[in-house]
Amino acid sequence: MLDRIRGRLRTFEKEIVITIVHIRGYLRRLQRSPAFRYLRRDIRAKVGGVIVLLVVFTAIFAGFIARHDPTTQNLSNRFQGPSWEYPFGTDDAGRDIFSRVVYGARTALIIGTLLVVVQTSIGLPLGLLAGYRGGKVDNLIMRLVDAVLAMPGLIIALAFVAVFGPGIYKVVLALAITGWAGCARLMRGQTLAIKEETYIEAARAIGEKDRTIIFNYVLPNAISPLIVMMTMTFPAAILLSASMSFLGLGVMPPTPDWGYDLNAYKKFMGDPMPAPLMTILPGIVMVITIFGFNFFGDALRDAYDPRLRE
């Protein structure tokens, strides 16, 4: 019995080693890829990339970066200005704004990541199916996509939250209801183009099954613009969810959220209590984050553009 466990562990080890070798091989090939070489030289990729990494790092290690608990109230400590102890000051309930911003990054990235996952899970297969099958299936799916794209995404998301209540996961769902359509359309376009390539017919000529063709021939070649889209979903998600929270129909306390804070602190811009930094500093952080993602995404889009090859 112990032997069996040992055996299983060994196979497990082997699997891990193989996976690592695969990943290393993939990374090495990635480094040789023209897209990667382009990015190394592009300033947008470097600046944007640094910002993105900083934000991600902050989100993951929020616990170590923030000095205080973002939700602890301390009424004797309200409206402190920026100091060493409280880099962004404290808010009207005595909470450390810096810590709130740091944990807010985590919220923002969680929303972004989940949104990408959900949208792509719905959009990718639908787009792939529509593009590959064509005909009535394509028509059906595309008309649905058209209809969804015609809808005002933010308003529907707000309505969704109004009906079903606030919270991170509900926000993601609300945004995904309309968000998947862009991904589906992109995927369908890619599939349509790739379907006509000679190597697809060559695959059929050697006897590949349709399913294999879709997953091993079409998908890997269609993925590049999708990666760009996924990268660009982050800043969109952050902005949208912040808007929702700003309007009170998004993430609610105690979860720290940039949009919520922006709304909560805006009343302190001037009269009667002039503490503009309370809104401005978190606002700047949000702007830089969105900018960083967009900048990097732009560079990524150009990196994948075949026309920029030498």
Added chain:
Amino acid sequence: MSEPLLKVQGLKTYFFLERGVVKAVDGVDFEIKKGEILGLVGETGCGKSVTALSIMRLISSPGKTVEGKVIFEGEDLLKKSGEAMRKIRGTKISMIFQDPHTSLDPVFTIGYQIAEPIELHQVEEQHLISAKEVPKKVVEMLKLVGIPDPDHRVVEYPHQFSGGMKQRAMTAMMISCNPSLLIADEPTTAIDVTIQAQILDLMRDLRRKLGTSILLITHNLGVIAEMCDRVAVMYAGNIVEQADITTLFGSPKHPYTRALLEAVPKVGAKRRELKTIPGMVPSLITPPPGCKFHPRCPHAMDMCREEFPQMIEVGKEHLVRCYLYSGASKK
């Protein structure tokens, strides 16, 4: 012996890329006389297209013509201003490109596109004809290139023309201002054989009627044999052999020329296997030292590896860049 229409001397065009400097054209010399058809033949990457573009001063960053002279009708084109070149292009020197399907603008009618250079150059700049006469001239041009029913086809769009007709239309556009030199870059590669015959015939016709000189660039030796008076063979950025047509095909001297001629499947040849050239086309960034062909040459000697050979005259207007013939007088 009158002055040649075009004289290219020591032309060098390099492309400055991140991974190195691509010496696409590395010292090219040739001449074209009035009314002559010169063929420029070579395989992919030998630099023939870049040579043509260099003559037209159409090389843009990261490429640059770094050295040489292009003497056209007595003047060095490389020293001319952008504006002066613009006036020459389309009027004195014209170029037909390989793919007629992408060279014509799909949103304008054929008539409009042919009229453009006429209006620009002959009406506005040279004041040769008035604006009113332009439509008539356009129809004349279409007739000249053999497009049937030209009065009706002037208002049609490129997509309504077949490949061969598009090539004719483009030719019409390019010769509308009666250039002395026509550069044709692979004009028949993308069209059918029977149409190709028509286009080549058209070009010969133009030479006969208008005295146009033609620089014919192609990799197709059959087309060269049919059309040209003289031929220059290019390899890795240099001309390796130059001769009149009968001499080049009859007694080719350079090993590359010989190998090329033997690699073409010939009708009626008994041999089952074609003779091939070992090795691959060299890198243009780090070409082999000495003669660029030496790694693939069956006759390579020590000298070939060390020093780059100069052109040697081996017969009347027959030049070879090869040490096998150093006995003959150096040029």
Added chain:
Amino acid sequence: MSSKIPKTKLEAVRAGITAASGKARASGEKLIEVRELKKYFETKRGIFAREKKWVHAVDDVSFYIRRGEVFGLVGESGCGKTTVGKLILGLIRPTAGEIYFDGHNLTKFDKEELRKLRRRMGIIYQHPQSSLNPRMTVHTILSRPIDIHKIAEGKEKEEIILKVLGEVGLEPQHLDRYPHEFSGGQQQRIAIGRVLVLNPDFVVLDEPTSALDVSVQAHILNLLGKLQSKFGFTYLLISHDLNIVEHMSNRIAVMYVGKMVELADKEELRENALHPYTQSLLAAAPIADPKRKRKGVILKGEVPSTINPPPGCRFHPRCPYAKPICKEKEPEFKDVGKGHLVACHFVKSLSHKWPPPA
């Protein structure tokens, strides 16, 4: 439905690629037979189109290909030669007519049976770069056919792959690379390797060297010839370049606007081409010899469209010998002796010589 793969062939492949002793060379046995084959494509018109227009890509073509021979198919753009190749392979389904492969009626096969039969067929495309999946390594490209048809596994599979690499002139270190890292000639070798791995009976060569340089073309043509001698493949060589077709083929067929107009042995066609179109094609093909100037007349007019082909004989608008009957009645594809077939009303009565009288 008999689409079984004979055991003997499977074992021959498993033992490594050896000279196919089972394939008789030019034994006369018909490997492929095509009867009254038609393929019409619908042109995509807008919603407001009144009637559908059809592209008559292949319009009533009949011929056969013997086992072990190289069958050349020439014609200009739109003549349907590529479509014929793909129809035989089953990549396109015919509108009408029948295709027989080794006795099996392919037109009656369903999708899955056809897929299994691909084991015995191969195709080489004109543009090697686009015929290879850019996201697959050379190793994967060569393994796929083996895996699909379960020919071998593990060490045996690797042996086959290495043997094939050697045959096409590539090296083991190329296995980990991607297609775009190779030159055009090498890419075409990879494509040939992909075909070789299955050791098929029949290979369609669709303009295999048109996109390659002259010197590379020579390499590839030699390779294809060598492989044919060694493994006994049957080739359908499609090209617009008469020189190549004449160099490699045993028999040559000429197509024009969807129809086959002439079919003969190589020498017979060269010396005694009877159809005016064939003659003009031969006359128009540029020869790399300045002493052999083209004989006079050049064919006038354009290659007609396949959507509205000319009535009667499709060549009549351009034919220097056309008579009234040519406009009304389509000529039959008749045998005039020694397996030489021509589609012309006047093939026996007039003596066609190129150039035609003024």
